[in-house]
Amino acid sequence: MKPMNLLVGIMTLIVVAVLMQAVATPAPAQSPRPATAQPTHDPAGYQRFIPMPRQPENVTGVPWSGAFALDTKTGQLCRTYDGGVDEKWNGLALCVELYKKF
Numbered sequence: 001m002k003p004m005n006l007l008v009g010i011m012t013l014i015v016v017a018v019l020m021q022a023v024a025t026p027a028p029a030q031s032p033r034p035a036t037a038q039p040t041h042d043p044a045g046y047q048r049f050i051p052m053p054r055q056p057e058n059v060t061g062v063p064w065s066g067a068f069a070l071d072t073k074t075g076q077l078c079r080t081y082d083g084g085v086d087e088k089w090n091g092l093a094l095c096v097e098l099y100k101k102f
Contacts, residue, residue, distance in 0.1 A: 048072055049095050051080065061086075071098050 049069040054062050067089075069080050078095040 069095050074102055
C-alpha cells in the first residue's frame, strides 16, 4: 500500500470512530427549569406611573399639573409628592407608598 493511501485510511477510521462515539454518547439529562412568573407587560415600554394633567386649567384649588399620577398597576390615583398643606388631598396615597406596597 502506498503511504498516502494508508494515511487517508487511518484518517477515515479516526473520523468514523469520533462520529460513532458522538452518536453513542447519551446527551446529559437536563433538569426541568423551575416555573418563573413571566411579566405581563413589555418591560422596555412599561411606565408604572403616568402624570395626570390638571383639567380643566381654570379650576382653582387643584395643585399644579403633575401633582397626581395614575398607577397603571393598581388603577389608583396617587399624589406624586407629599405637600401636606391641603388636607383634602391627604386621603390619596403617595405614589411611592403604592410602589413599595405593590
